[in-house]
Amino acid sequence: MPDTLKNDLYLRALMREPTERTPVWVMRQAGRYLPEYLATRKRAGDFMTLCSTPELACEVTLQPLDRFNLDAAILFSDILTIPDAMGLGLRFEAGEGPIFDKPVRSRADIEALPVPDPSDELRYVTDAVSLIRRELNGRVPLIGFSGSPWTLAVYMVEGRGTKDFAKVKGLMFSEPDLMHQLLAKTTDAVIAYLNAQVAAGAQSLMVFDTWGGVLSPAAYREFSLAYMQRIVDGLTPEADGRRVPVVLFTKNGGAWLDAMADTGCDGLGVDWTTDLHDARKRTGDRVALQGNLDPSVLYGSPESIRTEVRRVLDSYGDGPGHVFNLGHGIHQHVNPDHLAVMVDAVREFSQKD
């Protein structure tokens, strides 16, 4: 790639190298809380058209960078692109969230699942990555991502949103071998998908394990973490002569941060229910930590936002390896001006003299 990275704070922080201030980006920074996003989405017609049209995905990816002083861009896409490419028939219904018309339930369903070719069915994603990387022109690094195998399997088996995980846990407890077969296949797809994103220009990767935190410690290790380990082992380690750092994020996974760090990943996402000081102690400073302001702090007053930003920075303490972020995606009804208060406070409070 011919571009020179003008701001590499994010990549350096993930490598635990010293930085002149704490880099900051925000999960779901391109999203429904931004009026400009809503306008593009309206133009696209529906959500999947927005995801699958590289020009539109690029447009919304860049929107938050034009508004806020952010230190990374993240590919605008959906975590369900892989099961969609496997032929499960993804659609979105208002008020319902994602629905798969052909959920995966039986041995035959699982055996019939193809591992999608990222250069074919998922070409629209890698095209978006290339385009965004070109348009960024070295402004900040570009993060690629995927859902974790367990998280994808939850959606694939349930077929729609769930509160009790009846079908996927029923399968997991009653037929663990079958569950492992599904997870192994999904893992192969995730590795190919993430490596294709790197080949197309992604400079860092993140694995979102949205549903790992609904498992018991033993089930988490066996059905989620083991497959994230395979992913970490299977990823392209470098691009453009530079490490492509990998961040794992298990929502409600605070208890397992040490085990997650053992995978050899570069960074861990931490939600706001774990104190960063504690997380740092438990991971023995082996990995960078990303987080962890409660997203609902942004519903508070500007003054309280600044107080809570300072609290998060203080909880991490001195030394390298912190990427500021929310502890989960930004909420839909947040006032964008409140995010600006947060981003500016991070820059102000973390600036080294």
Add this chain to the structure above:
Amino acid sequence: MPDTLKNDLYLRALMREPTERTPVWVMRQAGRYLPEYLATRKRAGDFMTLCSTPELACEVTLQPLDRFNLDAAILFSDILTIPDAMGLGLRFEAGEGPIFDKPVRSRADIEALPVPDPSDELRYVTDAVSLIRRELNGRVPLIGFSGSPWTLAVYMVEGRGTKDFAKVKGLMFSEPDLMHQLLAKTTDAVIAYLNAQVAAGAQSLMVFDTWGGVLSPAAYREFSLAYMQRIVDGLTPEADGRRVPVVLFTKNGGAWLDAMADTGCDGLGVDWTTDLHDARKRTGDRVALQGNLDPSVLYGSPESIRTEVRRVLDSYGDGPGHVFNLGHGIHQHVNPDHLAVMVDAVREFSQKD
């Protein structure tokens, strides 16, 4: 009370006294997964009539005891009885859950809130407790309960179910003093309510902190745990010449079990995301532990249910102080026969020779 307790395993386990086997009961054991419950509820007409008619509340409280070998009964009621008695206008809408017509948002709202008199507006609850206690006739102990002040405040401020806790956290972050005023008043109401349940015959108490786990560690200590501490300090310690043990349960509160044990409570509920061995180590065996089978295990095969029951018993290990339970309420769509498999497995595997 003239009754002699024929089965006091539950009370002894909470006092960490040796028991001949591990007692077992199930959160929401009287509930929608039971056809006999659905029949009574249909007869009642609506949910609040069921809660507020002592004869009906007694009937559904006893139903699971007639079906399963359980070691405790828990008062059938709702955690929102207190805000309802405060005049917030509770109603239930199909598919929506509880709604308060008059949510609490301002200083004036909070100052106007009365602390309900348990012998007046909440008389139907203590009447139900007395009736159930009489009907139990010493079969097993009766557990009374309340929501935690933070959990009640979430509903009181939001007015309905929420995913992002926008209003209650907005208040908490922006106007912490006001939030404390609301919590202090709610705590007074909870203490009076629980003590009235003890006076009416409850032999053990449980505080459900359903929403404590959505807070940061600092916010949890300040806005939830501090008020549960006041409750523990304010409760009637004994009835019928016997300790009335108190159990605190914060869902997703696994990281804070040691701080919860410091309150001086007798037992802690543990959800399935924390290993009981680990929980026991961290609480230094100062409290009994209640839990922690993943409720979704009951969606698996009978064989896998037995395997997972054994895993939970093994994770607690030897020694007194374990009450077997699910890690959260039983799910609505569980086959009741699967709960029988679980209960029988606990008895079989934990029986001392």
